[in-house]
Amino acid sequence: MTTMQLNSKLYSLATLTAERPHWRFNVPIYQRLYVWGGDQVQTLLNDLINAFERGESLFYLGSVLMVEQSAFDADRAEPARVFDLIDGQQRFTTLWMLCHAWRRALEPFLTVPAGRTKEPRLRFAIRPEVNQMLDAWAGQDPAFVESEETGLERMGQAVECMQQVFSARALADAGTTQVIDWDGLTRFVFEKVNFVVTEVPRDTDLNKLFEVINNRGVQLQHHEILKARMLDALDEHERASFAVLWDACADMENYCERNLVALSGLPAYEVHALFAGGRLSDGNAVRTATASHLNSTGGHQALDLMDILGAELDDAGDASDDEDVVVSGRVRSIVGFPLLLQHVLRIWLCRHKRQDLPRILDRELLTLFDAHFFSTEPGAQYVREFIDLLWQVRVLFDFHVIKWVDRGDDDIHLISSVTTSTSMTKNARRSYINRSRDADSHRGFALLQSMLYYSQENTTHYWLTPLLSFMVRYPDATAQAYFQFLQHLDNHLLCSAADAHLVVRTRSFMEDPWRRQRLVYRDMLTKSDGVSFAHYWFYKLEFVLWHQQERVSEAWQRFRLTAKNSIEHISPQTPSKRDDNRAEKMIDRFGNLALVSRSINSEYGNLPFNEKRQRFLNNNKSRLDSLKMALIYENETWSDKLALKHEQDMLGCFERYIASCGSGSQWQGE
Numbered sequence: 001m002t003t004m005q006l007n008s009k010l011y012s013l014a015t016l017t018a019e020r021p022h023w024r025f026n027v028p029i030y031q032r033l034y035v036w037g038g039d040q041v042q043t044l045l046n047d048l049i050n051a052f053e054r055g056e057s058l059f060y061l062g063s064v065l066m067v068e069q070s071a072f073d074a075d076r077a078e079p080a081r082v083f084d085l086i087d088g089q090q091r092f093t094t095l096w097m098l099c100h101a102w103r104r105a106l107e108p109f110l111t112v113p114a115g116r117t118k119e120p121r122l123r124f125a126i127r128p129e130v131n132q133m134l135d136a137w138a139g140q141d142p143a144f145v146e147s148e149e150t151g152l153e154r155m156g157q158a159v160e161c162m163q164q165v166f167s168a169r170a171l172a173d174a175g176t177t178q179v180i181d182w183d184g185l186t187r188f189v190f191e192k193v194n195f196v197v198t199e200v201p202r203d204t205d206l207n208k209l210f211e212v213i214n215n216r217g218v219q220l221q222h223h224e225i226l227k228a229r230m231l232d233a234l235d236e237h238e239r240a241s242f243a244v245l246w247d248a249c250a251d252m253e254n255y256c257e258r259n260l261v262a263l264s265g266l267p268a269y270e271v272h273a274l275f276a277g278g279r280l281s282d283g284n285a286v287r288t289a290t291a292s293h294l295n296s297t298g299g300h301q302a303l304d305l306m307d308i309l310g311a312e313l314d315d316a317g318d319a320s321d322d323e324d325v326v327v328s329g330r331v332r333s334i335v336g337f338p339l340l341l342q343h344v345l346r347i348w349l350c351r352h353k354r355q356d357l358p359r360i361l362d363r364e365l366l367t368l369f370d371a372h373f374f375s376t377e378p379g380a381q382y383v384r385e386f387i388d389l390l391w392q393v394r395v396l397f398d399f400h401v402i403k404w405v406d407r408g409d410d411d412i413h414l415i416s417s418v419t420t421s422t423s424m425t426k427n428a429r430r431s432y433i434n435r436s437r438d439a440d441s442h443r444g445f446a447l448l449q450s451m452l453y454y455s456q457e458n459t460t461h462y463w464l465t466p467l468l469s470f471m472v473r474y475p476d477a478t479a480q481a482y483f484q485f486l487q488h489l490d491n492h493l494l495c496s497a498a499d500a501h502l503v504v505r506t507r508s509f510m511e512d513p514w515r516r517q518r519l520v521y522r523d524m525l526t527k528s529d530g531v532s533f534a535h536y537w538f539y540k541l542e543f544v545l546w547h548q549q550e551r552v553s554e555a556w557q558r559f560r561l562t563a564k565n566s567i568e569h570i571s572p573q574t575p576s577k578r579d580d581n582r583a584e585k586m587i588d589r590f591g592n593l594a595l596v597s598r599s600i601n602s603e604y605g606n607l608p609f610n611e612k613r614q615r616f617l618n619n620n621k622s623r624l625d626s627l628k629m630a631l632i633y634e635n636e637t638w639s640d641k642l643a644l645k646h647e648q649d650m651l652g653c654f655e656r657y658i659a660s661c662g663s664g665s666q667w668q669g670e
Contacts, residue, residue, distance in 0.1 A: 008198040013095065013109045014191045021079040022112040022121075025092065026069065028084045029125045034155045036090055038563060039458055041158045043362075044094060045165045046459045050361065052188040059188075061095075063196040064088035067204060080112060084125075086200070096122045097155065098189065100137040101162035105186035111138050130155075153599075157565075160598050164535075164565055222365045223250060223338050229374070233383045241287040242387050249394040252333035252340070256391075256398045257433055264290045269430035272420065276431070281395035281475060283388030331416075331437075332404045334453055335461055338365045340397070343465045344390045345373060347472060350510045351389075356503060360460045389472070396471040400482055401464070402449045405437045412560060413450040415479075417441040445483035447543055450561045452490065455539040462502040463489065466509040473513070484662040485513060491658060492517045494536065514664030521654050525647070530588035531567045538564070538595035538628065541650055544657045545627040555624045562625070566601035568594045570629075571638055574606050581609035581638035591647025594629045609638040 016023055051059045065087035085092055099106035111118035120138040124130040133152060137159070166180055227246050231239045248259035257280065261268050266289060271280070279285040335343075342360045349356055349372060357368055373386070405414040416435040423430055440446045452463050463486075470485050471477070489509055496517030498505070508515060525537060539561065546559050570592050571583035586592045596604070604612050613633045616625075624630050628650070635642055 008196055010194050011197045012191055012194050013099070013106065013189070016197075017108045019081075021081050024080045024082045024112055025066070025096075025122050026082055026084050027089050027093065027122070027124045027127075028086065029127075031085070031089055033124075033127070033130070033152075034090065034093055034158070036094060036154065036158060038157060038161055038565075041094065041161045042165070042457075043459050045098075045162060046457055047361070047363070048189055048193065049165070049185065050359065051192075052185050057192065059193045061193055061195040062088060062091055063198060064092055065198050065200060067200040068202055083199075088195075091195075093122065093155075094158065095189075095193075096120075097137075097159050098162055101159045102182070102186050102189070104182055105190045109190070157598055160565055221338075222363075223341060226341070226366060226369055229369075230383050230387065233378060233380050235380065238384075241290055242384065244290060245283055245286065245387055245391045249340070249390050250337050252335070252337050254331065255435060256394050260286065264293075266290055266293050268432050272431045272433050275433055276420075278476070281392045283391040286391065331406070331435075332411075334402060334404065334413075335464070336362065338362050339459075339461070340394070341365060341390070342368060343468055344386070344393050345369065346465045346507070347393065347469045347510070348373075348386055348389055350469065350507065356507045359503060360462065362459060392472060392475070393468050396468065396475065399441075400445070400471060400479060401467075402446050402453065407437065413446060413453065415441045415446045415449075442479040442483060444547060445479055445486065447546060447561065448483065448486055448490065451539045451543040452486075454561055454563055455536040460502070462506045463493065466493075466506050466513065469510040470513050485664065487661045488514060488664055490540075491519060491661060495519045495521045495540075495658075516663075519658065521658075522651060525590045525651060525654070527590075528588040530569075530593070533567060533590065533593065535565070535567075535595055537590070538567075538593075541653070542627050544653050545631070548653055548657055548660075550627070550631065550653065555620070555622060556627070556630075559624050559627060562597070564595045564597050564626075566596050566598050568596045568601050568604060570594060570612070570632055571609060571643070572606040576606060576608060579608035583638060583640045583643040586640045586643035586647070589643065589647055590650065591643040591645075594626055594632065596626065596629075600625070610636075 048059065064085065066083040066085050069082040069084060096110070099110045103110075109121060112121050118138065120131075120134040122134060124134075130152060133155065227243070227250075230246070231243060234242060244260070244264045247263050248256055251259045257268075257271050257275065260266060261271055264286075270289060270293065274280040274282075274285060274289060333340075339360065339362055342357065342365065345368070346357055346360075355372070357372060361368070373382075378386075399418065400415060402413040402415055404411045405416065414437065416437060418441065419434045419436065420431050421434050422432070453461070456463060466489055467482070467486055470489075471482060474481065492515065493502075493505055493509060497520050521537070524534075527533075542559075542561060546556070549556070569587065571581065571587060572579070573587060575582050583592045604615070607615075613636075616629055616633050619625070620630065631649075632638075632646055
């Protein structure tokens with residue numbers, strides 16, 4: 001058997017750029033078009049920026065597998081080596097697009113010489129429409145119009161995300177002017193981001209290679225390593241019951257009570273009994289019930305069909321709507337398990353009056369636990385306490401924090417309302433927990449969380465820690481009480497001057513939940529910041545308008561937030577001569593701006609006000625995309641005077657909303 005000779009070497013964009021003859025890269029026709037979504041791109045960008053801000057000397061990005069097409073293309077005016085990307089092309093394509101989006105120190109990697117001109121270093125085989133876009137980006141062709149083909153649209157969305165990443169992150173420093181060291185950041189990405197490039201011989205059987213790639217083992221995840229370290233501190237006889245709690249928490253794509261039924265052997269009706277008795281979030285009670293069940297069955301489950309399916313079925317007698325029951329696979333969490341573990345660790349550290357985490361970062365899970373949990377021998381009691389706290393947080397999380405819920409045509413944010421169904425089994429009446437995918441348990445609470453989800457950095461969601469901490473402190477409070485606290489937290493954490501990092505500021509709300517800060521929304525919203533406005537203020541206004549019910553209509557009631565990443569000038573920056581509805585002094589003020597999706601921003605462009613208005617009215621008859629724009633387009637004309645009035649009206653909405661939020665006086669002194 002011949003051993004495959006592989007040549008692997010660590011490269012940065014800088015060292016790849018320095019190679020001679022120049023290296024060019026090709027995405028073969030058998031590879032998929034670009035498939036990364038906004039969350040993946042945003043995660044990478046936040047990781048890069050965080051690593052730069054911490055002064056890391058190296059950022060490892062993974063590996064790229066490639067095979068050379070030929071020794072080099074000697075017929076070119078500038079000879080080049082050409083490589084097919086056979087694994088890691090999504091990551092590599094993202095890096096190339098980042099060179100276009102951020103430029104500066106990254107620009108040398110963008111192109112290679114081609115005679116008297118330059119051409120993109122990256123090409124897609126037999127994809128003329130993609131290569132046309134790459135040509136336009138490499139030359140910054142302002143006349144190029146992007147296609148709406150899915151692969152191309154994703155690439156366009158990724159670039160826009162890269163260009164607007166600091167607007168999306170701006171709430172970490174709301175109230176201050178954020179100075180971006182673009183030269184330093186781009187040099188860091190160019191020189192310090194490293195990945196392993198493995199060159200495969202040209203005579204390699206690619207079919208066999210792909211089989212190896214597709215069947216390679218999945219690495220043990222960091223949270224599984226952490227679980228092993230935690231359980232190792234426990235006595236052997238108790239490890240199994242704590243492992244059940246841990247594993248029931250780890251599956252974030254289903255509800256915790258369903259995970260518990262599947263993992264513990266407890267019948268669904270016994271899990272409901274824990275819930276009905278207010279003990280479902282009590283780790284000790286759950287472990288006791290599990291042990292009792294195993295003892296009574298001799299370690300064997302003796303469940304009938306209703307016991308097994310109870311958590312999935314509605315009562316046939318009461319069941320008017322089987323579709324209301326959320327079944328496995330139809331929900332997904334807004335955060336992954338490693339992130340949830342770090343939120344729980346922050347609560348645990350606060351409870352023990354220990355130093356907080358310096359940051360939340362998915363890929364540093366083990367490092368953070370080493371430094372803050374295992375720094376001293378934790379002992380069995382600390383491990384028991386942590387896992388029980390993890391279970392309590394997970395139960396509260398599932399009952400009171402939004403999830404993505406599959407509604408068929410699209411996924412929406414929802415706090416699924418919980419109902420009880422009953423059935424007669426073996427002459428006994430048994431009850432089960434059901435989850436609805438058609439009704440929020442608390443509409444306002446869900447929409448406020450959705451606003452924070454879209455407006456905050458999606459790799460951290462620091463706002464979750466004080467919210468979950470408050471729930472743990474008051475586990476028997478109502479959803480309305482949690483909603484009132486989140487309103488207060490949002491106002492005084494994110495609408496105040498940012499005098500410290502969000503880690504520090506959120507810890508202060510964990511220690512003193514109802515602390516008050518000076519609010520700066522009026523200062524922020526009367527600036528002329530144009531596209532530099534933090535997106536948060538637009539998302540926040542949408543929630544405020546809905547909450548204040550500025551208009552009464554079915555479309556207004558049904559409003560939901562969606563991802564938006566482009567700031568639209570109602571009166572365009574370069575209006576046409578035929579546009580009489582212009583705002584000039586207010587052009588970059590909040591009153592003349594709205595947050596829209598990238599596609600809408602491209603569609604509206606520099607169209608006159610009346611044409612934009614008609615398009616908005618035509619497209620928003622049954623479902624409103626933006627409440628702010630709905631109010632703006634109630635006007636048949638537009639001017640500086642109307643833009644200023646709209647801005648003042650919106651500030652008035654903020655004032656009324658802030659005044660309506662509770663002060664938490666009923667919680668003081670507890």
